[in-house]
Amino acid sequence: MTSILRVEGGHPLTGTIVVRGAKNFVPKAMVASLLGNSPSELSNVPLIRDVDLVSDLLRLHGVEVEFDHKRGVMSLDPRNVTRAQRSDIDALGGASRIPILFCGPLLHQLNEAFIPELGGCNIGGRPIDFHLEILRSFGADVDKRPDGVHITSPTGGLQGTVIDLPFPSVGATEQTLLTAVRAEGRTILRGAAVEPEIMDLINVLQKMGAIISVDTDRTIRIEGVEELQGYSHTALPDRIEAASWGAAALATRGDIYVKGAHQPDMTTFLNTYRKVGGAFDIDTEGIRFYHPGGALKSIALETAVHPGFMTDWQQPLVVALTQAQGLSIVHETVYENRFGFTQALRQMGANIQVFKECLGATPCRFGQRNFLHSAAISGPTPLHAADITVPDLRGGFSHLIAALAAEGVSRVSGIDVIARGYEHFTIKLRQLDARVEYIGSIVQ
Numbered sequence: 001m002t003s004i005l006r007v008e009g010g011h012p013l014t015g016t017i018v019v020r021g022a023k024n025f026v027p028k029a030m031v032a033s034l035l036g037n038s039p040s041e042l043s044n045v046p047l048i049r050d051v052d053l054v055s056d057l058l059r060l061h062g063v064e065v066e067f068d069h070k071r072g073v074m075s076l077d078p079r080n081v082t083r084a085q086r087s088d089i090d091a092l093g094g095a096s097r098i099p100i101l102f103c104g105p106l107l108h109q110l111n112e113a114f115i116p117e118l119g120g121c122n123i124g125g126r127p128i129d130f131h132l133e134i135l136r137s138f139g140a141d142v143d144k145r146p147d148g149v150h151i152t153s154p155t156g157g158l159q160g161t162v163i164d165l166p167f168p169s170v171g172a173t174e175q176t177l178l179t180a181v182r183a184e185g186r187t188i189l190r191g192a193a194v195e196p197e198i199m200d201l202i203n204v205l206q207k208m209g210a211i212i213s214v215d216t217d218r219t220i221r222i223e224g225v226e227e228l229q230g231y232s233h234t235a236l237p238d239r240i241e242a243a244s245w246g247a248a249a250l251a252t253r254g255d256i257y258v259k260g261a262h263q264p265d266m267t268t269f270l271n272t273y274r275k276v277g278g279a280f281d282i283d284t285e286g287i288r289f290y291h292p293g294g295a296l297k298s299i300a301l302e303t304a305v306h307p308g309f310m311t312d313w314q315q316p317l318v319v320a321l322t323q324a325q326g327l328s329i330v331h332e333t334v335y336e337n338r339f340g341f342t343q344a345l346r347q348m349g350a351n352i353q354v355f356k357e358c359l360g361a362t363p364c365r366f367g368q369r370n371f372l373h374s375a376a377i378s379g380p381t382p383l384h385a386a387d388i389t390v391p392d393l394r395g396g397f398s399h400l401i402a403a404l405a406a407e408g409v410s411r412v413s414g415i416d417v418i419a420r421g422y423e424h425f426t427i428k429l430r431q432l433d434a435r436v437e438y439i440g441s442i443v444q
């Protein structure tokens with residue numbers, strides 16, 4: 001079953017909304033609680049599907065999870081961690097990639113872990129080879145079977161190791177951190193990702209008793225300790241959600257105050273926003289994003305790992321670029337297949353072409369491999385309403401922005417996917433005076 005949202009577009013989004021903790025951090029901090037010998041407390045937790053899923057997975061493993069939705073406070077008690085039934089893990093695993101990060105903590109607690117078929121957004125192959133190689137490098141035995149991957153730790157436990165990542169993968173860096181903190185001896189991770197969400201995970205682990213240092217050259221050093229305790233922490237805000245609302249303000253010629261948006265995590269986005277012709281005011285509580293009038297400007301943009309322009313900011317911004325004067329170029333260097341969402345934008349009147357070539361200063365891994373990973377957007381093109389289906393989380397939110405910017409009534413189906421990462425998004429849309437209403441469900 002999937003819900004259909006009726007969107008009457010062509011009206012600027014105006015008003016105030018609040019963003020809470022980052023979807024790309026909170027589930028990982030929840031997993032980290034498994035490593036402690038006492039309860040943890042996490043604040044600023046959003047009510048999103050990925051948080052529900054990880055809560056359910058933790059409960060399956062004996063963790064007591066209590067979540068006060070209104071206050072956004074979650075307590076996690078790992079003192080009775082136990083094995084879970086594989087079939088139960090399997091039943092939950094399909095919707096996200098987070099289960100893979102349970103491996104290190106479970107190997108330390110139970111000497112075994114199991115990875116079911118993984119979900120997450122369909123934005124490329126999304127392999128797990130780095131993760132499996134990392135676990136092997138710590139000494140774990142990794143056995144791929146038809147029902148999933150079975151992993152066991154050797155007698156004597158996991159050992160510190162040296163890892164060179166072929167690409168600064170966020171998940172692989174987190175996998176290393178969550179495994180190394182309690183492995184015996186020192187681990188050196190070279191080529192690590194240093195996204196703000198990873199830095200906040202390091203904050204959590206340090207509070208728990210871990211010893212971790214980060215060098216300027218993407219090297220992270222972890223000295224394993226025998227025991228970790230619970231933590232108390234407030235999650236960093238969701239910079240992807242904040243940027244998505246910022247892009248929505250631009251595309252609809254609106255004015256949105258995003259309470260909770262945090263400038264230091266969004267520097268690159270804000271620079272780009274300004275170059276496109278968007279305006280913003282920053283205060284201690286958040287960021288006001290608005291269209292200052294006049295024409296938007298075209299830009300050349302490349303996505304990259306932090307501190308570059310984040311890949312998850314790309315799709316919402318592309319919608320705004322359809323309204324910019326001239327030719328914009330976007331080169332996607334993180335995922336090979338992240339322009340599928342542009343098909344619906346074309347259907348709505350956008351002029352977007354996608355290319356296999358690297359249309360950017362940095363030749364990337366995808367240039368020689370037939371992936372449509374560069375886009376040329378020619379504007380401004382008025383958008384008109386259409387019936388569209390949400391392809392994935394970020395692409396889906398972009399479709400929603402396009403429908404809100406387009407003249408006429410669009411029907412957006414598959415809308416439930418967006419609840420994986422955007423808290424109360426229809427409530428927030430109404431707070432911004434958007435004309436949206438659910439008109440039923442269809443069975444897919």
Ligand code: UD1
Nearest residue numbers: 024126127128129130131167169170171172311312334335
């Ligand atoms: C995380 C974020 C996602 C964001 C991405 C990059 C979460 C829940 N999701 O995803 O929103 O877009 O970081 O900032 O935090 N790769 C491999 N082998 C692996 C793992 C990754 O080849 O084993 C490749 C991927 O295919 C991709 C690249 O590495 O091309 C980056 O992926 P990665 O940084 O690992 O993304 P995630 O952690 O899955």
